[in-house]
Amino acid sequence: WRLTRQAYDEADCKRTYYLSLEFLMGRALSNAMLNLGINNAAEQGLYGMGLALEEIASNEPDAGLGNGGLGRLAACFLDSCATLQLPVRGYGLRYEYGMFRQLIENNEQLEEPDHWLRDGNPWEMERPEFTQRIPFGGRTETSTDRFGRKTVRWVDTNDVLAVPYDVPVPGYRNDTVNTLRLWKSAATDEFNLDEFNAAAIPNQWAQKNEAEHITMVLYPNDASECGKELRLRQQFFLASASIKDVLRDWIRLHGNDFTRFAELNCFQLNDTHPAVSVAELMRQLMDEHDLDWDTAWPIVRQTMAYTNHTLLPEALERWPVRLFRQLLPRILEIIFEINARFLAEVATRWPGDNERQRRMSLIEEGYDPQVRMAYLAIVGSFSVNGVAALHSELLIDGLFRDFHDLWPKKFNNKTNGVTQRRWLAMCNPKLRDLLNETIGTDWVRDLSQLKRLEPYAEDAAFRARWHDIKQDNKRRLAEHVAQLCRVEFPLDGIFDVQVKRIHEYKRQLLNVLHVVHLYNRIKRGDTSNWTPRCVLIGGKAAPGYVMAKQIIKLINHVARSVNNDPMTKRFAARGVCAGLPRLADGNHRARHGFIEQISTAGKEASGTGNMKFMMNGAITIGTLDGANIEIREQVGEDNFFLFGMTAAGVEARRHHYDPNGIIASDPALLEVMNLLESGHFNQFAPGVFDQVILSIRNPHDPWMTAADFRSYIDMQEQAAAAYRNRNAGCG
Numbered sequence: 001w002r003l004t005r006q007a008y009d010e011a012d013c014k015r016t017y018y019l020s021l022e023f024l025m026g027r028a029l030s031n032a033m034l035n036l037g038i039n040n041a042a043e044q045g046l047y048g049m050g051l052a053l054e055e056i057a058s059n060e061p062d063a064g065l066g067n068g069g070l071g072r073l074a075a076c077f078l079d080s081c082a083t084l085q086l087p088v089r090g091y092g093l094r095y096e097y098g099m100f101r102q103l104i105e106n107n108e109q110l111e112e113p114d115h116w117l118r119d120g121n122p123w124e125m126e127r128p129e130f131t132q133r134i135p136f137g138g139r140t141e142t143s144t145d146r147f148g149r150k151t152v153r154w155v156d157t158n159d160v161l162a163v164p165y166d167v168p169v170p171g172y173r174n175d176t177v178n179t180l181r182l183w184k185s186a187a188t189d190e191f192n193l194d195e196f197n198a199a200a201i202p203n204q205w206a207q208k209n210e211a212e213h214i215t216m217v218l219y220p221n222d223a224s225e226c227g228k229e230l231r232l233r234q235q236f237f238l239a240s241a242s243i244k245d246v247l248r249d250w251i252r253l254h255g256n257d258f259t260r261f262a263e264l265n266c267f268q269l270n271d272t273h274p275a276v277s278v279a280e281l282m283r284q285l286m287d288e289h290d291l292d293w294d295t296a297w298p299i300v301r302q303t304m305a306y307t308n309h310t311l312l313p314e315a316l317e318r319w320p321v322r323l324f325r326q327l328l329p330r331i332l333e334i335i336f337e338i339n340a341r342f343l344a345e346v347a348t349r350w351p352g353d354n355e356r357q358r359r360m361s362l363i364e365e366g367y368d369p370q371v372r373m374a375y376l377a378i379v380g381s382f383s384v385n386g387v388a389a390l391h392s393e394l395l396i397d398g399l400f401r402d403f404h405d406l407w408p409k410k411f412n413n414k415t416n417g418v419t420q421r422r423w424l425a426m427c428n429p430k431l432r433d434l435l436n437e438t439i440g441t442d443w444v445r446d447l448s449q450l451k452r453l454e455p456y457a458e459d460a461a462f463r464a465r466w467h468d469i470k471q472d473n474k475r476r477l478a479e480h481v482a483q484l485c486r487v488e489f490p491l492d493g494i495f496d497v498q499v500k501r502i503h504e505y506k507r508q509l510l511n512v513l514h515v516v517h518l519y520n521r522i523k524r525g526d527t528s529n530w531t532p533r534c535v536l537i538g539g540k541a542a543p544g545y546v547m548a549k550q551i552i553k554l555i556n557h558v559a560r561s562v563n564n565d566p567m568t569k570r571f572a573a574r575g576v577c578a579g580l581p582r583l584a585d586g587n588h589r590a591r592h593g594f595i596e597q598i599s600t601a602g603k604e605a606s607g608t609g610n611m612k613f614m615m616n617g618a619i620t621i622g623t624l625d626g627a628n629i630e631i632r633e634q635v636g637e638d639n640f641f642l643f644g645m646t647a648a649g650v651e652a653r654r655h656h657y658d659p660n661g662i663i664a665s666d667p668a669l670l671e672v673m674n675l676l677e678s679g680h681f682n683q684f685a686p687g688v689f690d691q692v693i694l695s696i697r698n699p700h701d702p703w704m705t706a707a708d709f710r711s712y713i714d715m716q717e718q719a720a721a722a723y724r725n726r727n728a729g730c731g
Contacts, residue, residue: 001168001177001179003175004175004176004177004178005179008087009253012253012264013087013264014087014263014264014265014266015087015088015089015264015265015266016081016086016087016088016089016265016266016267016268017088017089017090017091017242017246017265017266017267017268018074018077018078018088018089018090018091018268018270019091019092019238019239019242019267019268019269019270019274019277020070020071020074020090020091020092020270020271020273020274021092021093021218021219021234021235021238021270021271021273021274022065022066022067022068022070022071022074022092022218022270023063023065023066023071023074023075023078023090023092023180023182024062024063024065024066024067024068024071024072024074024075025062025063025065025066025075025167025180026062026063026072026075026422027057027060027062028060028063028123028167029056029057029060030057030060030426031079031170031421031422031426032168032170034172034421034425034426035079035082035083035170035171035172035173035421036170036173037173039053061116061119062098062116063098063116063121063123064095064097064098064099064114064116064117064218065092065093065094065095065098065182065218066098066099066218067099067218067219067501067540068500068501069416069500069501069606069607069608069609070270070271070309072418072608073270073416073418073608074090074092074270075422076417076418076419076422076608077090078090078169078178078180079169079171079172079419079421079422080417080419081169081178082169082170082171082172082174082176082177082178083171083172083174083176083419083421083445084171085171085174085176087178088178089178089179089180089181090169090178090179090180090181091180091181091182091183091238091241091242091245092180092181092182092183092238093182093183093184093214093215093218093234093237093238094117094124094165094182094183094184094215095215095216095217095218096115096117096215096216096217097113097114097115097116097117097216097217097218098114098116098218099114099218099219099540100112100113100114100540100543101113101114102540104552104556107552107553107556107557107560108549108552108553108556109540109541109549109552109553111543121165123167123168124165124166124167124182125165125166125167126163126164126165127163127164127165127166127181128163130164130245130248131161131162131163131164132161132162132164132183132240132241132244132245133159133160133161133162133188134159134160134161134162134185134236134237134240134241134244135154135157135158135159135240135330136157136158136159136160136233136236136327136328137156137157137158137326137327137329138154138155138156138157138158138329139154139155139156139329140152140153140154140155140329140330140333141153141155149292151287152286152287152330152333153287154283154287154329154330158207158210159188160185160186160187160188160211160214160237161185161186161187161188161211162183162184162185162186162237162240162241162244163183163184163185163186164181164182164183164184164241164245165181165182165183165184166179166180166181166182167179167180167181167182168180172421172444172445181242181245183215183237183238183241183242184215185211185212185213185214185215185237186211186212187207187208187211187212188211213230214230214233214234214237215234215237219231219542220234221542221543221544222544223544228319228320228323229323229326229327232319232323232324232327232328233327235273235274235275235276236276236280236327236328236331238273238274239274239276239277239280240280240284242267242274242277243267243277243280243281243284244284246265246267247284247288247289250265256289258285258289258291258295258299261299261303262298262299262302262303265303266303266304266305267281267303267304267305268305268307269304269305269306269307269377269381270307270309271307271308271309271310272306272308272316272317272373272374272377273317275306275317275373275374275376275377275380276328276331276373276376277304278300278304278338278376278377278379278380278381279331279334279335279338279376279380280331281296281299281300281303281304282296282297282300282334282338283330283331283334285299285300287330293337300380301380301381301382302382303382304377304380304381304382305381305382305383305384305385306374306377306378306380306381306383306384306385307384307385307387307414308374308384308385308386308387308391308395308400308605309387309605309606310605311391311394311395311398311399311602311603311604311605312505312603313399316372316373316374316399317373317374318364318370318371318372318373319370319371319373320368320369320370320371321363321368321369321370321371322368322369324371332371335362335363335371335376336363338362338376338379338380339361339362339363342360342362342379343357343360343361345406346360346406349406356402359402360375360402360403360406361375362375362376362379374399374400375403378400378403378410379403381410382410383410383412384400384403384410384411384412385411385412385413385414386411386412386413386414386605387413387414387415387416387605387606387626387627388413388415388416388605388606388607388626388627388629388630389413389415389629389630390602390624390625390626390629390647391413391604391605391606391626392411392412392413394602394647395411396408396411415606415627415630416606416607416608416611416627417608417611418608418611418612418615420443420444420447420615421444423611423612423615423616424615424616425444427616428469428473428616430469430472430473431466431469431616431617434462434465434466434469435450435453438453438456438462439452439453447615450615466617470617471491474489474491474495475491477489477495478490478491478534481536487563489534490532490534492532493531493532493533493534494531494532494533494534494593494594494719494720494723495534495536495593495594496533496534496535496536496593496594496596496621497535497536497537497538497594497595497596497613497618498511498536498537498538498539498595498596498598499536499537499538499539499609500538500539500607500609501539501540501541501542502539502540502541502545502548502549502551502552503541503545503548504547504548504551504695504702504703505599505600505603505604505702505703506598506599506604507598507599507600507703507705507708508537508539508551508555509551509554509692509695509696509703509705510598510705510708510709510712511535511537511596511598512537512551512554512555512558513669513672513696513705513709514712514713514716515535515558515559515562516558516672516675516676516681517668517669517671517672517713518533519558519561519562519565519568519675520668520671520672520675522565522567522568523567529720529721529724531720531721531723531724533720537555546691547691547692547695550689550691550692551692553688553689554676554681554689554692557681557682557685557688557689558681560681561680561681593618593619593723594618594619594620594621594641594719594723595609595610595613595614595618595619595620595621596621596622597609597610597620597621597622597623597625597626597628598621598622598623598643598644598708598712599623599625599626600623600625600644600650600702600703600704600708601623601624601625601644601645601646601647601649601650602625602646602647602650602651603625603702603703604625604626604628605626606626606627607625607626607627607628608627610622610626610627610628610631611627611631614631614635619639619640619641619719620632620639620640620641621641621643621715621716621719622640622641622642622643623642623643623644623645623708624642624644624646624647625647628640641715641716641718641719641722642715643708643711643712643714643715644708644711644712645704645707645708645711650704653704653707654702654704657699657700657701657704657707658699659696659697659698659699659701659704659705659706659707660697660699662706662707662709662710663696663697663706666709666710668709668710668713669706669709669710672709673693673696673697676689676692676693677693
């Protein structure tokens, strides 16, 4: 670890800083042993002591630093960069509590705190010598220096300390260890004796609590004004502390000469959360290091790079100007100046086009003006990338078209990925061993080496071992589900899995409509050519996301009916509630037949769950959305069950979408809706699904669930037929 940092210093090489509010690192012990190459030695040593490595590793709590794909992507990037020996440092927040622990009671999701740091974290090292001081509130003062230049000071601030904790990120068997630096918020040491003597003790405690709350919880609910304020505090806290740390390191090596700073440094902004970094780097360069605007701005624009992760306009963060003025007055001044200069550039390019200026402004005018954080990131970055080919195309044709017209060379695509070390070598050891014996171990560093397996596709011995491994993995998953959910999965059935955040655009609702369709077939005796099927749906809904919670409730009601009905048991039909607890370190991804990637086309930016399941041999049932498109190109059309409209088809249908007409004309969908509307699955909770049912019938439903239903169930039938024919390669 120390030698890696020393080597980077001596080489004076370009460094990248990955700023992200999430890092879903997973269990560090298993990952470290794999990358160090000591798994077998550890297993043998512990076995001699009567201990099992897998059991010990399973007791390590997940670091509560992330929520889903965004955080896991960040963790995979860090692993990959360390393996490639690239000088990349991650910067994030050291949350005291993770997302939340999900409970299912009375078929509903409940949340309880996830205090993952309760017993400490042996993988971190506190670095108090690098503590930074972060300003909030206060006001600005303007003056003129001895050279006649305007200078601004941010004064009377309520400062918070950012205390760094370093986590090692080992590369794969290469003597390289990079760093993830996490910031913990703490109150300053100052104690206001006057306020204390004036009996203002509550105010003193309030300031202390306010400081420490910044890194208390991952993604506080921003439905309230207090929640919005805390989220903005988190974002600025991360940006300011990380930039101060980078500049401190730069000055240690290069002094106050920033001539080559942009040449040797890059900040990668993981989504819009750290977008305030653009203005904060300007502030620090100008206010703390005496650079003028014309010198600082080119440095910022050549240093920042922005990754966009969403096609949903509502997910592009906007913060009220009044909140910026209250919390970050100096940052707001800089944003206003960036915007004024940027709009002047737009006006020069398109004279008199006031509507374009309004669309592109960093400030959305109105009753409550908002700062458009994604636009700030675009204007302040040298590179803007989407995370899948389709996503990047839709960005430049839709959300960011105006900006692409201005700077076409700034936009590019970088399709997301996952690390095969975590998601294959570590979580599927038997398949790992088979691959190593068959094609060697180079694939662990270079996934393209898996192409060398193609000649073995017709090798009977290889196929038999592959099948045995999958069956053993299915058995282990079935045991796990039985233990956690008290539901028995027959091993001869299809394991049909959808594990991801519960969100309308990911369409868990479409999945459960198919489950109701299968249930209805059994009830009316339509079971010719029947294939046993075990449906597993897992995921959390954000605490404030009402519709997602309603979908969880529906899934659980349906699952209870399916799992307890004697007729469905005869045909080995099973469902599992949406509250399925996390299955240890992704090992469930090694154990399935089919994986559902069924988002509305044009809504999923990329998706990475599809990659994790696919590299373990699962077959995708999916739409032409996100990274599904590129996966289908790689694995071949015969190994991907495609259904549904294209993104263009969704847009074309939007203005004349008639879900009620679709329902009336499709007997299968009509029967499904009749079952839901009759209260069959909620006899003791009438009306509980009304909101979900209305969303399906809504002509303005952006997810078009009804439109894709027929294509979906037809493709499910084809997938089931392929499963029955084992020579087709499924199962």
